[in-house]
Amino acid sequence: MWNQVTVIGVGLIGGSIGLALRRRELARQVVGVGRTPQRLAIAHEMGAVSSFTTDLAEGVAEADLVVVCTPVATIADTVRRVGRCCPAGALITDAGSTKGEICRAVSAAWDDRARFVGSHPMAGSEKSGPEFSEANLFEGSVTIVTPGEGASEQAVQSVEQFWRSLGSQTVRMSPDEHDRAVAAISHVPHLVASALAAATAAEDLPLAGGGWRDTTRVASGDVQLWRQILTENRPHILQSLVSFEKVLCEFRQALQENDAEAITRLLDAGKQNRDALGS
């Protein structure tokens, strides 16, 4: 399908993209680009990339598709650098967890040599690094594709086709719609899980069972990565946090008033939403 795909940033997501591309024989070459030779070498050993370089210009010089998988704070700059170095007509996407600021920053300095369409695969885990890559990471997942203003329909469809070829479903949203929805379904849950883990006294930790472990699992995620995500998507997260705090407050009042009916109603509402998704 592709002659050369270049993956910039070979962490869990970038490594998994490379593994999936190679396992499914979707690209003749998968080139890894990063700053740390050791990480690139791990990705190479795992079979996630067929070659690698720390020189971005060299890595994208012959790419048909470039996937930017760096931490969110550096994505916009990286996409712009890629746009200046890659072949005219190459397609560029990313895998960042926020989209509004990235898409605006990219559009602001775009010269049309290449085509950029933002993406966000809703896959991953609390782990990070190429050693946790998995070829089937995207199977059964959803990837949100976020065309900015003026994106060509053909480029958008190519990016959607790319994620589907890795086993993901795709959903199309504007960058701002994406940021609102993802604040609710990913960023606020992360913040809440992190607050819960932080609020637990060290002396109680030895008693933790599966409930605490599941509920707080994502709090193990990379701190700098999540600090960037929370910072970039602040407005939507703060708004979504209001909805959560409202329900939490109803729960507290129901307990304070020992209102069995209200407690049941709230537990039921949570169970209905959770059961809708399966385990």
Add this chain to the structure above:
Amino acid sequence: MWNQVTVIGVGLIGGSIGLALRRRELARQVVGVGRTPQRLAIAHEMGAVSSFTTDLAEGVAEADLVVVCTPVATIADTVRRVGRCCPAGALITDAGSTKGEICRAVSAAWDDRARFVGSHPMAGSEKSGPEFSEANLFEGSVTIVTPGEGASEQAVQSVEQFWRSLGSQTVRMSPDEHDRAVAAISHVPHLVASALAAATAAEDLPLAGGGWRDTTRVASGDVQLWRQILTENRPHILQSLVSFEKVLCEFRQALQENDAEAITRLLDAGKQNRDALGS
């Protein structure tokens, strides 16, 4: 080790106790007692009990050990009924998620024919019913044993030995210490997960990835069971909720003020506690 163990209530916990006892050959007979013949028959088919009855008096008449695994709201009454029907000197424990009220209610009407020591195995899942029983459910888990005032040291040690024989570690606490600790490590996480699931808009659910799924998993738990637990342990839960809300509020302020340092500090605190436990 035991001639006859009677398990009252053959759901996930009761069934798993039976399976573990029989797999490890720790009891000659495991008798299941419950109200629903169909559930008892499932437990029997799975090998969790060697025989069963819906008649409590008959089921405990020759028991050396009775484990009451009914929903928390009925435990105290059930223990008192067992105390009137079981052989003099038999040992009784339970598996309820709250301990203060149960232990007080049992002590208030105790005639010393049998010996009661409360327990809470910190194991289980969001599933319920004998069909989800697992022989290894308690391996690597922690069970809190909560002697009431005047409990004999020998009875306490026998109950601790019982849980250890199923593969669990044991920790000894007073019923009230238990209720405080478990509010923090289990009940508030459940309430928070449930609030998070309830606060999620149905339209955003198709975007849920592993993060939302993990963080809200326990919200699938049995609503009536959890309504009883939250109601019984209200004072400790409300107190523990204050600690969580305080950290949540710090998170919100840090975001409002775009204070990268404070966000990092909070994410770090959560990660440290979560990493201390492993996956």
